[in-house]
Amino acid sequence: MKITVINGNLRRGSTWNCMNLFLEKLSEYNETEVVEFALPKGCPKFCTGCFSCFLNGEQTCPHAEYTEPIVKALADSDLIILTSPVYGFDVTGQMKALLDHLCFMWLSHRPNPRLFQSVGLVITTTAGAGLSHTAKTMKNSLQFWGVKKAFTYKKAVAALKWEDIPEPKKAQIKKEIAALAAKVSKAAAGVSKLPTPLKTRFMFYLMKKMLKTGKWDNPCDRKHWESLGWLDGKKPF
Numbered sequence: 655m656k657i658t659v660i661n662g663n664l665r666r667g668s669t670w671n672c673m674n675l676f677l678e679k680l681s682e683y684n685e686t687e688v689v690e691f692a693l694p695k696g697c698p699k700f701c702t703g704c705f706s707c708f709l710n711g712e713q714t715c716p717h718a719e720y721t722e723p724i725v726k727a728l729a730d731s732d733l734i735i736l737t738s739p740v741y742g743f744d745v746t747g748q749m750k751a752l753l754d755h756l757c758f759m760w761l762s763h764r765p766n767p768r769l770f771q772s773v774g775l776v777i778t779t780t781a782g783a784g785l786s787h788t789a790k791t792m793k794n795s796l797q798f799w800g801v802k803k804a805f806t807y808k809k810a811v812a813a814l815k816w817e818d819i820p821e822p823k824k825a826q827i828k829k830e831i832a833a834l835a836a837k838v839s840k841a842a843a844g845v846s847k848l849p850t851p852l853k854t855r856f857m858f859y860l861m862k863k864m865l866k867t868g869k870w871d872n873p874c875d876r877k878h879w880e881s882l883g884w885l886d887g888k889k890p891f
Contacts, residue, residue, distance in 0.1 A: 655684040655842060658731040660724065661692045662738030662749035668779040669739045671816045672807065675828060676735075676777065679835035684842070689727045693748035697721060701754035711874055712758050721755050728759075729768045732842050733775065734801065736792040740780035745791045753795045760798040761857040764878040767890045770850070773842045774801040775834075779809045798857070802848045803841050807834055850891040858890070 657677070661670060680686060691697075699717040706714040715721055728734055738745040745753075758764055774796035778788045785808040796804040809827060813819045819827075841848060864870035865879055879885050 655686050655732045656730055657686055657688045657733045658727040659690040659735040662746040664692050668811045668816045669737050669777060673737045673777050675831045676835055679832050680839055683839035691724055697752045700751045707758040709874055729766050731772055733773050735775045737777040740784040740788045743784035743787050745788050761800055762861055763875050765800045770800045770890050771845055772801050773845055774804040776806045779811050781814055800854050802845050805838055
């Protein structure tokens with residue numbers, strides 16, 4: 655199984671440890687090949703809102719040297735893992751900056767058909783509150799990239815450091831992650847048989863209609879859809 659992990663910060667705290675535990679458990683079910691990025695090192699630039707990726711292609715992004723290796727890894731993945739601790743009731747600024755860079759991959763622009771046969775996982779922890787909003791930010795991107803199924807693991811650890819989490823709570827986390835690894839492994843193995851989410855189908859056919867009727871006429875997006883045969887009746891799922 656090919657896995658891409660994108661960590662929302664460089665700190666190896668509770669969120670990173672949960673991710674690492676998950677990979678350890680998953681390796682009991684599958685032979686894994688992991689590509690891991692840590693932000694901001696993996697992409698130290700903020701999106702400037704220049705729209706070049708939308709209008710001229712992602713290769714024209716002024717920060718393509720950072721985004722292109724990440725995009726390639728995502729396209730090669732059976733499982734995509736996004737992690738972020740809660741910062742101000744949301745993802746880290748570094749994670750949000752990367753997700754902004756990758757909006758060209760959304761169903762409303764140029765989705766990669768390979769991602770329609772991948773599985774996603776969001777992992778987030780906090781000492782206090784904000785888990786749901788943080789998880790939703792990352793899950794939104796997974797869903798709008800078109801992944802077949804997106805899982806979430808979120809945990810209020812009530813501690814600033816992984817080492818400070820009481821052992822009973824750590825044992826609970828390990829039990830939950832072991833169960834999650836089994837579910838994700840099963841989903842990834844049978845991804846071709848999983849139903850395509852209604853949101854994915856709706857957005858795909860809405861975008862197809864808009865491109866065919868000219869209501870959305872971005873030449874770069876149109877060329878992408880035409881090259882894949884999607885405007886001529888070919889279906890990606």
